[in-house]
Amino acid sequence: MESEPSTNVNTREAFSLLGHDIRLDILLALLEDWVAVYTEPKSYSELMAAVEMEDSGKFNYHLNELRGVYIRKVEDGYVPTASATALYRTVLAHRPTEAFEFEPRSLEAACPDCGSPLVLRYDRGFVSIDCDACEEWIGFTYSFPQNGFASHGSDAVLDAIDNQVRCDIEVAGRGQCPDCVGSMTVDLRIDAIERGDHRVELACNTCSFIVGTDLLSAMVGDDRVASALRSVGINPEQRLWNSLWARRGSSRKTRRCSPSISRPTREPHSSWLTRR
Ligand SMILES: [Zn+2]
Ligand SMILES: [Zn+2]
Secondary structure (H helix, E strand, C coil), X not given: CCCCCCCCXXXXXXXXXXXXXXXXXXXXXXXXXXCCCCCCCECHHHHHHHCCCCCHHHHHHHHHHHEXXXXXXXXXXXXXXXHHHHHHHHHHHHCCCCCCCCCCEEEEEECCCCCCEEEEEEECCEEEEECCCCCCCCCEEEECCCHHHHHCCCCHHHHHHHHHHHHHHHHHHCCXXXXXXXXXEEECCXXXXXXXXXXXXXXXXXCCCEEEECHHHHHCCCHHHHHHHHHCCCCCCCCHHHCHHHCCCXXXXXXXXXXXXXXXXXXXXXXXXXXX
């Protein structure tokens, strides 16, 4: 097998490699049929035919530009790299070229503090669930791909949000980043209880994944915690923003400008924060 060109590129270089129609055609031709490592590689001539090119010099030049970062040469042809497939999946998940306006929607769920209907919003890739009637409940903010709204009905999307958060914090709580599989730092933030902030912060040591939450939400994925909750009559599977433990108590919330996220319209004030 030929040696691969250097993969020692920075982010700017990696993105700039995609700035050409022929390279995009080559990459998309590879990605469209790609499933996993057992997918048949595409041969040089198949790829060249797929992008409808006759000038082999030009084709070769662009193919080589992609090699190492987005394309890999294997024995029987060419395959996309893990970076290429991850980028492809990210675009499919977040749909950056599709305009999407989400009208704020009242939920059937009530604010744990004042009983008013909670309001769901979606802005810049983050879902938020807040009480507009009081400032007692800390609220909920979480990164969520736009495709979630396209793929699920208006009620099912609530389950999708809850599932996503539960899966992420369960994995993060075990010390593994849900995004990049790096190790996590768990900060119990005992001092935050007095201030009314989130009490556990799970931060990836490699990428920008970070989530802050209350202690019980961070532990509810553990069978022992779930069965202890059941034994006192609390359903551990209720949506996290409906959970009794999401109630903040009677103290007025102290808002905090978290370094982990900046919100465009409001100060960050949630029990759940991610930064991606
Ligand atoms: Zn309220
Ligand atoms: Zn990470």
